[in-house]
Amino acid sequence: MNAMDAAEKKRKTIIGLALVATLIAVVLVEEEEEATVDSAQPVAPKKALRTATGKSSAQAVQNDNLDVGQLGQRKFDPQAGELFATTTWAPKRPQINPEQQAIIAKKRAEAEARAKASPPAPTPPPLQFKYIGKAIEGNRIWVFLAQDGENYIARIGEKIDEKYRLDTVNDESVTLTYLPLNAKQTLTINDQQTGRF
Template sequence: MDQSEKKRKLIVGGALVATLIAAVLVEEEETVIDTVDTIQPVKPSGDRVKNQENNVEQLDVSKLGQRKFSSLAGELFVPTTWAPKQPQANLQEQAAIAAQTAKASAPPPAPTAPPLQFKYTGKAIADNETWIFLSQAGENLIAKLGGKINDKYRLDSINDDAITMTYLPLNIKQTLTINNKLAGNFR
């Protein structure tokens, strides 16, 4: 056995001896407490018993009376809310409120396509294909028949007076009129 192992065994043995001594001392204290006589309750003297009997005679339960509940208290277990009570509306106000709720419950209007933001700047015809030149917010766009514009519009038809497009999210056809005086045709 080396030195560290001997030290460890000495420490563990010392702790064991200390524990045994403590256990013996605790047992001795418990036996001392158990040997003490039990305490007997003290009986009241004659004067004290007479005073208690007099107090019982003085207490008249009929003098306490019954609880009286006010009719203004209302019901105790009704549901309550923190919102203030609304005053009663007269018939005209009720009719106006009913009309407002009817308007609010009406179905929303059908969705519509936004107005066309394109400006016609010209067209070109090459190899039996017609190309349209449009501008939108300073951006120049080129499209041909059946082609898409900004992934939201499809170019359906072209004639001398108007261009017909379909707004793809709602499948609604829209017409862009052409002002021939301002727009030029390129051939």
């Protein structure tokens, strides 16, 4: 415990001495700055220059103020351009003659007319079905169709994939209705594919 107290006293003594040395250095620096400021002397104005004859020059400084009127006006070269003009880096637009203006106005009017015109009526997508065959039993007819690897069997009046309805079947074609637009579409049957089951 005594060894620790001695080490603590020694550390506090060193810190105290360092603090006193710092304070002395600060006081010395402040006194040096004050001495430097006090020793500055004002500069005396220069006396008028004398020429070789001993007389003071008429163009030398006669008084402390300069007469601005004696300076005269500076003249600028007109080829230098206007000094305070605004400049832009954008290219200048070419001049448009009346014929070009008429063409531009016509194209603009056509574009506005197209924009105002009603869009064309929607059309159903092309049929993606392939006819596989049909089966007939009495008055009932079943049609076999395929689409994207899926096979469908439907009778007249039945829905296919909730988007189409089978309407009619004959030896040349199959008629379907695309239900979202209520549009009829015809699938042509090749003679080679036609067959009865």
